[in-house]
Amino acid sequence: MTDKRLYRVAGVAVALTGCLSSNAQLHESISVEGKYVPEVIRVDRVNVFPAAVGFTLDSTPMEYEWGGVAASFSPYLLHLPATGWRDTKKYVSNKGYLEFGIGSWLNSTLSAGYRFVDNSNTLVGIRLQHNSTSLWKPHLSEATYNESQYRYDESVGLYASHLVSGVGRFDAAFDYHVGLFNYYGSVFPTYDTEKSLPKQTVNDVALRLDWKSIVSSTSSPEYNAMLRIHHFGFRTMPLPFSWNYPTSKGNRETNIELAAGVKMPWNNGSTVGLDADLNVLVYGGKEDVFTWSYPGFAEETLKRPDNYGMLTLTPFYRFNQGLLDLRIGADIDLSFNAGPEGNHYSFFHIAPDMKFALQSGGFGMYLNILGGSELNTLAALRQYDYYMMPALTTTRPTYTPFDASFGINVGPFAGFSMGANIQYRASRNVPLGGWYQAWLNYGGSLIEGMDAFLVGSERMQYSLNTDGINLHGYSVGGNIMYEPSSSLRFKAEGNWQPQKGKKGFFNGYDRPRVTARLEASVKPIEPLRITLGYDYRGVRNIYTTSAIYAAPGGVSSGDNEPVFHSLRLPDLTLFNVSASWSVSPSFSVWLQGDNLLNRHDAVLPCLPTQGVVVTGGMSILIN
Numbered sequence: 001m002t003d004k005r006l007y008r009v010a011g012v013a014v015a016l017t018g019c020l021s022s023n024a025q026l027h028e029s030i031s032v033e034g035k036y037v038p039e040v041i042r043v044d045r046v047n048v049f050p051a052a053v054g055f056t057l058d059s060t061p062m063e064y065e066w067g068g069v070a071a072s073f074s075p076y077l078l079h080l081p082a083t084g085w086r087d088t089k090k091y092v093s094n095k096g097y098l099e100f101g102i103g104s105w106l107n108s109t110l111s112a113g114y115r116f117v118d119n120s121n122t123l124v125g126i127r128l129q130h131n132s133t134s135l136w137k138p139h140l141s142e143a144t145y146n147e148s149q150y151r152y153d154e155s156v157g158l159y160a161s162h163l164v165s166g167v168g169r170f171d172a173a174f175d176y177h178v179g180l181f182n183y184y185g186s187v188f189p190t191y192d193t194e195k196s197l198p199k200q201t202v203n204d205v206a207l208r209l210d211w212k213s214i215v216s217s218t219s220s221p222e223y224n225a226m227l228r229i230h231h232f233g234f235r236t237m238p239l240p241f242s243w244n245y246p247t248s249k250g251n252r253e254t255n256i257e258l259a260a261g262v263k264m265p266w267n268n269g270s271t272v273g274l275d276a277d278l279n280v281l282v283y284g285g286k287e288d289v290f291t292w293s294y295p296g297f298a299e300e301t302l303k304r305p306d307n308y309g310m311l312t313l314t315p316f317y318r319f320n321q322g323l324l325d326l327r328i329g330a331d332i333d334l335s336f337n338a339g340p341e342g343n344h345y346s347f348f349h350i351a352p353d354m355k356f357a358l359q360s361g362g363f364g365m366y367l368n369i370l371g372g373s374e375l376n377t378l379a380a381l382r383q384y385d386y387y388m389m390p391a392l393t394t395t396r397p398t399y400t401p402f403d404a405s406f407g408i409n410v411g412p413f414a415g416f417s418m419g420a421n422i423q424y425r426a427s428r429n430v431p432l433g434g435w436y437q438a439w440l441n442y443g444g445s446l447i448e449g450m451d452a453f454l455v456g457s458e459r460m461q462y463s464l465n466t467d468g469i470n471l472h473g474y475s476v477g478g479n480i481m482y483e484p485s486s487s488l489r490f491k492a493e494g495n496w497q498p499q500k501g502k503k504g505f506f507n508g509y510d511r512p513r514v515t516a517r518l519e520a521s522v523k524p525i526e527p528l529r530i531t532l533g534y535d536y537r538g539v540r541n542i543y544t545t546s547a548i549y550a551a552p553g554g555v556s557s558g559d560n561e562p563v564f565h566s567l568r569l570p571d572l573t574l575f576n577v578s579a580s581w582s583v584s585p586s587f588s589v590w591l592q593g594d595n596l597l598n599r600h601d602a603v604l605p606c607l608p609t610q611g612v613v614v615t616g617g618m619s620i621l622i623n
Contacts, residue, residue, distance in 0.1 A: 094586070096622030101590075103615025105136040105149075114622065123161040130154055138185040138600070138608045147197050149184035149610075153177065155204075168213040168223075177204040183238065183387060183437060185608050200250075200390065201235035204379070221264045228257040232379040233284070234390030240443035250390030251305065252284040253378040269321030275314040279375060281395065282307050302464070305392045308337040310375065314353055323360050329353035331372035339396035340466050349373055349399055362417075364409040374398045376431050384509055387607060389436040394466040400427040415484035425505060426472040432544055434509030435462030437606035447605065450565050465545050469564070473498060473505040487523040492516075499541065501564055509604060510569050513539035527582045533575070540569040542605065570601040586621040 096114035108130070115125035132152040155177035163169050179202035206228070213223040234250025256279070263273035283305045316329025331351045338345035351371025358365045374380075375397050382388050403425040411417025438447050439462035479493035494516035497505040504511055514536065521531040543566050578592035591614075598611040 094621040094623055099619040101615050101617025104613050105133055107133045121163045125159055127157045136610050151181040153179050168211055171210040173208045175206045198238040204232050206230045219265050223262050225260040230255045237390050240440050251378050251392055254282045256280045269319050271318045273316050277312040280309040305395045306337055308395050310335045323358055325357040327355040333373040340394045345396050351401055362411050362413055366407050368405045370403045371400045385434045393464050396429050398427055398429050402426045416482050418480040420478040422476050424474040428470045429468035430471050430506050431468050432465045434542055434604045435544055438462050441606050450567050462544055471504055471506055473503050475505045489521040491519045510540040510542050512537045529580050531578045535574045538571040541566040572601055589618045591616040
């Protein structure tokens with residue numbers, strides 16, 4: 001890899017991939033019709049170097065990325081909203097690649113891949129990925145266990161693609177990821193001081209089969225079909241206050257997805273089409289995950305989720321000619337048995353699926369009016385928080401009836417380009433998560449710093465809220481880049497998203513009001529590139545509900561509605577520097593320092609981050 005870039009893969013996403021808008025549209029780089037289903041045909045290297053928390057500016061999570069268990073797994077920091085398994089796939093024309101890096105706190109990464117067959121008709125290859133950390137010991141108080149953060153993520157993937165002459169292209173991929181980690185940085189009240197922190201195992205297996213027809217002429221219809229099977233499961237379910245109780249099993253989830261689509265050209269530049277997508281979710285394990293009680297309260301049981309399914313139909317009309325690209329469609333969702341017993345998700349939902357884009361020279365403009373249902377599966381929710389509760393409290397999807405965005409892009413002119421965007425979104429049942437560590441630590445008690453009042457024996461339901469929160473709010477963002485030559489690049493981007501209770505824009509469990517990133521890269525001499533990056537994620541609050549309703553003095557949205565409380569989280573300010581030296585076209589070495597301001601701020605409650613991390617390594621391309 002001749003041009004080593006500092007990709008930030010922990011936290012919400014990879015910072016250098018650009019901004020994301022709702023319903024998994026990628027800003028700038030990818031134009032997608034209908035739901036975003038990444039296709040990785042020429043599967044490439046997955047660039048995943050361990051780095052301090054780096055955030056995209058608009059961190060709206062994508063719809064779950066079926067295509068990749070083989071992706072980046074940041075080894076020592078926490079996951080807020082992520083995109084496509086937090087991966088940055090960079091195509092390498094060589095047959096193989098190998099990259100290795102190791103640094104302080106025994107943070108390490110290893111990426112490897114090789115294509116056994118690679119010609120115009122057939123592609124067959126393998127990819128491997130390792131990330132780990134095991135030596136950093138957070139210190140929160142004297143009650144904290146003197147134990148290091150322990151985290152290993154290992155993945156292997158096999159992929160193939162074959163073009164059948166005159167028929168179509170067939171793609172297949174099989175990926176397996178196993179994650180091993182402990183619940184580090186916690187202040188567990190315990191009855192057994194000799195017992196170490198609880199450990200967790202994640203098993204993550206995905207199979208993907210895709211077929212797409214060959215378009216023989218401008219008047220020929222185009223067909224596609226796919227089958228995806230994804231199994232995701234946690235080994236155990238630690239309980240609050242102590243993990244000395246009988247061990248409970250975590251949830252196990254199998255998602256079977258069948259999809260098909262057809263597009264028929266009609267007149268000059270016109271196309272009509274229909275996409276269909278069926279998801280069936282099956283949950284294994286005991287009928288009840290666990291039952292527990294606190295003195296003075298009734299016994300409570302967390303049940304195994306019910307199996308459920310959703311069929312999505314997306315009819316559309318598209319006109320694409322010259323400078324104009326117009327799409328008019330609708331997202332029709334039919335759900336079966338979704339949501340908890342007694343509060344099932346409505347059978348029928350409809351939302352707009354309309355896009356307008358105009359591109360002329362160095363000027364572009366777009367307007368999207370979208371919506372739809374997003375499945376809050378076990379695997380999808382883990383994209384928000386690596387240390388999530390290993391069980392689902394509800395299978396109720398998030399419904400977005402309206403999500404509108406408008407943006408303009410100008411340039412590049414003489415290396416200069418800029419853009420601006422505004423977005424308004426209204427969603428129902430946005431999940432309230434990211435509290436599992438706090439729930440383990442504090443159980444039914446009020447966590448220090450909550451903006452809540454105590455009424456009798458009030459307790460917090462950190463991760464057991466089954467209704468989520470209804471949100472509506474807007475986001476304003478902009479970006480600017482100047483790249484006069486291959487030796488110099490400057491980039492700045494930021495978003496402002498007002499947040500307060502039910503008014504706000506979901507951009508992670510911490511719901512920051514301001515996100516920003518600055519980056520400068522320079523080549524003082526041809527083999528050497530130096531990159532500086534600064535990330536800011538500020539005015540952060542995480543929300544939860546109490547078990548009481550409409551209590552005197554509380555902030556209630558109405559009778560019989562939960563009282564919302566928030567916890568102010570510290571701003572995240574991160575400064576990083578990297579340098580790479582290309583020894584030859586196929587060999588380079590690199591060195592980087594992350595979080596040079598030595599901040600140990602918690603990304604989510606009771607989950608602090610490492611301080612300064614210095615790492616180095618090498619990259620090799622195989623011809």
